[in-house]
Amino acid sequence: MKILYGMQQPDEGTITVSGEQVVFANPGDAIARGIGMVHQHFMLADNLTVLENVVLGAEKLHGIGGKARTRIKEISDAYGLGVRPDALVEELGVADRQRVEILKVLYRGAKTLILDEPTAVLVPQEVDALFDNLRELKAEGLTVIFISHKLGEVLSVADEITVIRRGTTVGTVDPRGTTPKQLAELMVGSELPTPETQESTVTDVPMLEVDGLHLAQTDLDGVERIILDEISFTIHKGEVLGIAGVEGNGQSELVEAIMGMRHPDAGVVTLDGTDISHAPTRDRRESGIGYIPEDRHRHGLLLEAPLWENRILGHVTEKPNSRGGLLDPKAARADTQRIVEAYDVRTPGIDVTAASLSGGNQQKLIVGREMSHQPKLLIAAHPTRGVDVGAQAAIWDYIREARREGLAVLLISADLDELIGLSDTLRVMYRGRLVADADPATITPEELGSAMTGAATGHLEHTEDDAR
Amino acid sequence: MNKLTSRIDKERLLLGIAAPLLAVVAALLVTTLVILATGKNPGDAFSDMVTYGFASDSQVYILNKATTYYLAGVAVAIGFRMNLFNIGVDGQYRLAAFIAAVLGGALTVPGWIAIPLIILCAMATGALWASIAGILKVTRGVSEVISTIMLNSIATAIIAYLLQPGKLGQLDQAGTLVSTKPLPSSLYFFSFDTGAAGELWGFIVVAVIVGIAYWFVLGRTRFGFDLRTVGQSESAAAASGVSVKKMVATSMVISGAVAGLIGMPTLLNDSHQFSNDFPAGIGFTGIAIALLGRNHPIGIALGALLWGFLERTTNHLEFQGYDKEILGVIQGVIVLCVVIAYEVVRRYGLKRQQQRVGAELAAQAAAPTKKQEVA
Structure with a gap:
């Protein structure tokens, strides 16, 4: 994908666009050839309008005034994007922002669109709307490359599916003659995993109690934004509490508040009967919180450090990593080797840098590390994001196993199937509040989705009419 | 595998x-x-550099110079490992050497008490001076680059003010040099006599100890791991439980304390007083040497030796008619x-x-x- 967009150069192989063999030295070359990319993480300036964001860097095309506005309108109408050029980007929702990203690419004359995990941040209804847009684009003669881990979506939107595993193409199939199961087997290379927990292991011993957590932040304009609003919940031993919600509704802040990386204005956090509301992060980790961060590159790893140093990260005060004030590299290395074997981290050795592992293997290393210190509570934020299906199944297994052994798990995910499959209790977070709860045994992703957009609150009951 | x-x-x-x-x-x-x-012959220049640079008196000179440079390199490297750019090493060591020289001149206790006292005083002064930048960064978010550059100028001004006849300075007999009161000979640091080649400063032993301590603390202790973690990724460090702010302040103080040692080889082994011709600008040399040595204890040593070698040999080139x-x-x-x-x-x-x-x-x-x- 990075190669297609000119961000990296291939060692061998060729790219052919419209029958012509091309070489991309940088993204500019790719854009000139009509290839556009919509990144998973939006690249928009919040304090500018849609018009300004679109023309930014492409001022030469149609200027920055009326002509540009007309062109944006044209594109928006032609593909049914419904973009308002004068709206401020910060006022837009995630789905609207994504449409602005698509428009940005089209404005630069793209004929081939690459979408990288475009649905990760969308609720089901928004996904449907996006697919309508994509069909619109297709009807107008554009080519769309849709990259996703979600099989159902790929099957419903694609005309042809290519499965890539460990850097090689393993097969190209026609979606009409393929079931999700077959596709998944191609991806994993073996049996298909499902995120389903078996018997309930919930006990009535509370492990983590969060009471009245409140966090407000004043932004640059002096406007106070409430990020966490009266958050209260309890996780018992052996319970997985899943939190659903569109990203950016306070989930990250909630996790950081529990980890002690952010200091809430009010509220009490109690772990296993001990008040840890004011304890520093290190004390919280030592007292038994395992943490799988949502952004493993920023919070979970030292990318340029070898694996065994990454194994120490976050647990430097604990055995086997150190004795007294001194590191114990020998023991840490031995234990890293154990994790690599036990958690099937695919690496040629423990001296390679974390950056050279694939996302799935990085994540397995993190899971292995966090599980190696007998945690009482595991915070798993998007534990399988950007992870291949094989590693995903493995990570689900570890979480399930830990739960059987009496671990309390706080699971935050954008993958609704994962949430429904793993959780014992489900809560929905919307604009910093826990607005709804649901029983994962009966709820459907669509019903959860409507609560995630704020359309439904309270206790969600599954009704037969809602079922598709 | x-x-x-x-x-x-x-x-x-x-x-x-x-x-x-x-x-x-x-x-x-x-x-x-x-x-x-x-319009000159580079081959001759290089061969002159090599023959002159490896003469025994040159070797002693280079080692003495490298002692000072090594300490400077380590002081800067401690900051670098944290992603801190301590440009203020220069001001820190000059102020530290000055204060230590004043203290040394005033002390009347025997050498085995006084010398450690002088060294500690220098380290404390350097640490204090550096801590100003550290505290500013932690509490107000002031870039350490800016604050240490300014602190360098302030240190220069303070030294210039105090180093006046009648304040803490005195004029020498010739009436050209202002200096602090010279250290009595009982407060001279030991040195190795190498005969005709000159004296090898004993402070080289301290520099080696500092190098070993640097390697040990960074590579083998929990504290060092935390420090390196912050240097590699502040966000990962915070998530792993390191208090980033505390770490910034601490490493600035340590960097300053080591910086305080830079002036000691010159003061205790050579000049025995702080005068207005006390070597300046070594803090900047330290930056170059830390870069060259990749912040590695042995790398810095090689860098310091190279710097000493270049200085010694190019000085000699001047007499051979080169620029x-x-x-x-x-x-x-x-x-x-x-x-x-x-x-x-x-x-x-x-x-x-x-x-x-x-x-x-x-x-x-x-x-x-x-x-x-x-x-």
Whole structure:
């Protein structure tokens, strides 16, 4: 994908666009050839309008005034994007922002669109709307490359599916003659995993109690934004509490508040009967919180450090990593080797840098590390994001196993199937509040989705009419 | 599998040495061109540098110089490992040496008490001066680059004010030099007598100890791990439970304390007083040496020795009719090349390792299938 967009150069192989063999030295070359990319993480300036964001860097095309506005309108109408050029980007929702990203690419004359995990941040209804847009684009003669881990979506939107595993193409199939199961087997290379927990292991011993957590932040304009609003919940031993919600509704802040990386204005956090509301992060980790961060590159790893140093990260005060004030590299290395074997981290050795592992293997290393210190509570934020299906199944297994052994798990995910499959209790977070709860045994992703957009609150009951 | 791991390691070592080597070679090339441009013979210049540089009196001179430079390099490197750019090493060591010299001049206790006292006083002064920048950064978010540069100027002004006859300074008999009260000879640091080659400063022992301590604390202690973590990724450090702010302040203080030692070899082994011709600007030399030595205790030592060698030999070149500015050219080019070479080598190394890991995994994945085919 990075190669297609000119961000990296291939060692061998060729790219052919419209029958012509091309070489991309940088993204500019790719854009000139009509290839556009919509990144998973939006690249928009919040304090500018849609018009300004679109023309930014492409001022030469149609200027920055009326002509540009007309062109944006044209594109928006032609593909049914419904973009308002004068709206401020910060006022837009995630789905609207994504449409602005698509428009940005089209404005630069793209004929081939690459979408990288475009649905990760969308609720089901928004996904449907996006697919309508994509069909619109297709009807107008554009080519769309849709990259996703979600099989159902790929099957419903694609005309042809290519499965890539460990850097090689393993097969190209026609979606009409393929079931999700077959596709998944191609991806994993073996049996298909499902995120389903078996018997309930919930006990009535509370492990983590969060009471009245409140966090407000004043932004640059002096406007106070409430990020966490009266958050209260309890996780018992052996319970997985899943939190659903569109990203950016306070989930990250909630996790950081529990980890002690952010200091809430009010509220009490109690772990296993001990008040840890004011304890520093290190004390919280030592007292038994395992943490799988949502952004493993920023919070979970030292990318340029070898694996065994990454194994120490976050647990430097604990055995086997150190004795007294001194590191114990020998023991840490031995234990890293154990994790690599036990958690099937695919690496040629423990001296390679974390950056050279694939996302799935990085994540397995993190899971292995966090599980190696007998945690009482595991915070798993998007534990399988950007992870291949094989590693995903493995990570689900570890979480399930830990739960059987009496671990309390706080699971935050954008993958609704994962949430429904793993959780014992489900809560929905919307604009910093826990607005709804649901029983994962009966709820459907669509019903959860409507609560995630704020359309439904309270206790969600599954009704037969809602079922598709 | 073990074989491959060791190969990757060897390669990493090779890459590590490649960068400074590349830089030095590039610097030699540029110097050659410069000497050629002035119409002189670079071959003669280089051979003169080598023969003169390896004479025994030169060796002692170089080691003495390198002692000072090594301490400067380590002081800067402590900051670098944290992603802190302590430009203020310069002001820190000058102020520290000044205060220590004043204290030394006033002390009347025996040497075995006084010398440690002087050294501690210098370290404390350096640490205090550096802590101002550290505290500003932690509490107000002031960039340490800006604050330490300004603190350098302030240190210069403070020393100039206090080093006046009638305040803490005194005029020498010739009436040309203002200095602090000289240290009594009982407060001279020990030195090794090497006969005709001159005296090797005893402070080289302290420099070696500092180097070992630097390696041990950073590589083998929890504190050092935390420090390196913050240097590599502040966000990961915070998530792992390191208090980043505390770490910033602490490492600034340690960097300043080591900076306080820089002036000690000169003060205790050589000048025995702080005068207005006390060596200045060594803090900046330290930056170059830390860069050249890759913040590695042995690398810094090699860098310090190279710097001493260049200084000694280019001084001599001047008497042979070459321009003394050659020194500046060589040093400047080395630093420039080092920065570029490291970045190039670092990126190349990362990419190469990713490819190797990929290839290795592909080979692992392919191995069982092949077996099946055979069966």
